[in-house]
Amino acid sequence: MRAMTWPQRIMWLVIIAAVLVWSLFPVFSIAMTSFKTQAGLFSGTLLPQEWTLDNYATILAPGGSAQDLFLPALRNSIGISLIATFIAVVLATLCAYAIARLDFSGKRIILTTALAVSVFPIVSIVTPLFNLWRVIGLYDTWLGLIIPYLSLTLPISIWTLAAFFRQIPWELEQAAQVDGATPFEAFRKTVVPLAAPGVFTTAIIAFFIAWNDFVYGISLTSTDAARPVPAALSFFTGASQFEEPTGAISAAAIVVTIPVVIVVVIFQRRIVSGLTQGAVKG
Amino acid sequence: MTDTITRATGRAEPAAPVKKKRRSDRARAEARLGWMLAGPAFGIMLLVTLYPIVQALWDSLFSLRLTAPDDREFIWFRNYQVILGDPAFWQSMGVTLFITVVTVLLELIIGFGFALVMHRAIKKLRGFARTAILVPYGIITVVSAFAFFYAFDINSGGYVNSWLSWIPGFDENLNWFAYQGTSLTVIILSEVWKTTPFISLLLLSGLAQVPGDLEEAAKVDGATGWEVLRRVILPNMKAAIMVAVLFRTLEAFRIFDNIFIMTAGANDTEALSLLAYNTSIGRLEIGLGSAISVLLFLSVLIIAGIFIKGFKVDLSAGKNS
Numbered sequence: 001m002r003a004m005t006w007p008q009r010i011m012w013l014v015i016i017a018a019v020l021v022w023s024l025f026p027v028f029s030i031a032m033t034s035f036k037t038q039a040g041l042f043s044g045t046l047l048p049q050e051w052t053l054d055n056y057a058t059i060l061a062p063g064g065s066a067q068d069l070f071l072p073a074l075r076n077s078i079g080i081s082l083i084a085t086f087i088a089v090v091l092a093t094l095c096a097y098a099i100a101r102l103d104f105s106g107k108r109i110i111l112t113t114a115l116a117v118s119v120f121p122i123v124s125i126v127t128p129l130f131n132l133w134r135v136i137g138l139y140d141t142w143l144g145l146i147i148p149y150l151s152l153t154l155p156i157s158i159w160t161l162a163a164f165f166r167q168i169p170w171e172l173e174q175a176a177q178v179d180g181a182t183p184f185e186a187f188r189k190t191v192v193p194l195a196a197p198g199v200f201t202t203a204i205i206a207f208f209i210a211w212n213d214f215v216y217g218i219s220l221t222s223t224d225a226a227r228p229v230p231a232a233l234s235f236f237t238g239a240s241q242f243e244e245p246t247g248a249i250s251a252a253a254i255v256v257t258i259p260v261v262i263v264v265v266i267f268q269r270r271i272v273s274g275l276t277q278g279a280v281k282g
Numbered sequence: 283m284t285d286t287i288t289r290a291t292g293r294a295e296p297a298a299p300v301k302k303k304r305r306s307d308r309a310r311a312e313a314r315l316g317w318m319l320a321g322p323a324f325g326i327m328l329l330v331t332l333y334p335i336v337q338a339l340w341d342s343l344f345s346l347r348l349t350a351p352d353d354r355e356f357i358w359f360r361n362y363q364v365i366l367g368d369p370a371f372w373q374s375m376g377v378t379l380f381i382t383v384v385t386v387l388l389e390l391i392i393g394f395g396f397a398l399v400m401h402r403a404i405k406k407l408r409g410f411a412r413t414a415i416l417v418p419y420g421i422i423t424v425v426s427a428f429a430f431f432y433a434f435d436i437n438s439g440g441y442v443n444s445w446l447s448w449i450p451g452f453d454e455n456l457n458w459f460a461y462q463g464t465s466l467t468v469i470i471l472s473e474v475w476k477t478t479p480f481i482s483l484l485l486l487s488g489l490a491q492v493p494g495d496l497e498e499a500a501k502v503d504g505a506t507g508w509e510v511l512r513r514v515i516l517p518n519m520k521a522a523i524m525v526a527v528l529f530r531t532l533e534a535f536r537i538f539d540n541i542f543i544m545t546a547g548a549n550d551t552e553a554l555s556l557l558a559y560n561t562s563i564g565r566l567e568i569g570l571g572s573a574i575s576v577l578l579f580l581s582v583l584i585i586a587g588i589f590i591k592g593f594k595v596d597l598s599a600g601k602n603s
Contacts, residue, residue: 016407016414019399023414026475027421030429033439041439095323103309104316110324117327119532121582123555124575125330127562128337131348151330154323212422214539215555219563230424234543246438253425260420268413272400275480276487 034250055247066248072224073232081210084149089203096161118155126219140221148216153206164198201274342573348566361573378553382534388474389481396482419479427543430472434458462549472540488522528589
């Protein structure tokens, strides 16, 4: 690579700075709002005139007025998303293994179905599910959300994992057996380490999708028994009838965003690789 | 192979069928295993989408309101007649198409810029660039909606107005969410911010596959950077670009979260998904709402069809198989 001239370096720094500002500014903005006092909200400035942690106390501390709106929702989101991600990754791993390694007639149908399901309008699914769930008692339950979440997470999981698995050299497993390993040992020591990164990345992507859901959350729940965070945020009211929920919502938004940002920072290379392989090469 | 050998020895007929049957036995066992492993995933995907759309189709043929469930009447396609004759539906369709076209165009341009940055940035900065570009992808759409809403809304401490006050003729008391145009601007901004990462990754894939020698050759022949972009890079990325446009168009057409949070559909910003939701779950008019759902689904199919058959989008573009 030719060494960069100073004008080129400066240009790149400016570009990267612009990218950073564009990408992080909205997060910064709502973070600043979360530190504003009730009165300071209307100062019309980006930065708080007066910094406070009151909004976080409202939603997190015991005795906080919005605590029983937020903490149950957080619990629901974490639990439902984790379970849905786990089931989706297990099913998608089996399915992708079959697609990548075995020869059977349904391969194209399954991949095409996954594609079709991923572009399906959720709103079209929600009304009949709303009725059905109420009849069979899954309305406002964790399971009632986990099942639709599978339809959100399975397609991209299958595509991503199929792409990953296609690149694994399966002959390694046979080579290990030739070298004296039992079939199980061979699988464990050759295939699993190669497949693990792909499965892990898929789990991250699937979790993000489940975590992000809004339509199912607002339509298939009615109490904090199963309502996840995005849906709960849209129903937040202030601590009293005189208080705007702006501060509380902003604090809640930051609480659910920080873990995501941390995961993105740590695993950015894997996520990029997973998405580009699954979405394009899958 | 075995066939030619057995034919040569003149004992082809009795030997070949036995060998073929054994091969297809193994093939059948493999197929069975394949279906067993892939079955559950396939089954769940089908169930969660097939049942609702069939049920929606059925419900749309009735005049059904959840508030009076026994008062249902089979009315054939009258729901569709009502909807297709209602200007509110076409207004909604118009808004949806407008949002779709504008967001996809903006995302293509910005996303391509990001793809170039991720591809060309010097090693030290590449990690930063990728992380920054990826952050919106992980952010919950509802969070993004609130972030942009609070920045622009004068009733919630919005500060954008005070930033834009230096523009001559700009009204500092502009209520962004009182008019269609300004509401749509913020909605589109939030949608573009949130979804550009995905499209930039799709474009990055396509960009990475343009053979470096083509670019080198063009530069040797004296092409400027701009010309290299227009004549060498873009044409070679056409397939990846079309796939990206297809996916984003289908997704943008179904926009819901941003509009629900920011305006709830007021000021004529009610896109089709929101219209369907408000009708079925909001007003509990299941019959009409189901019909809108079906029409939404058909629109998505038509758009996909136009892209795949009309523009001949090759979904295997970029596959290394």
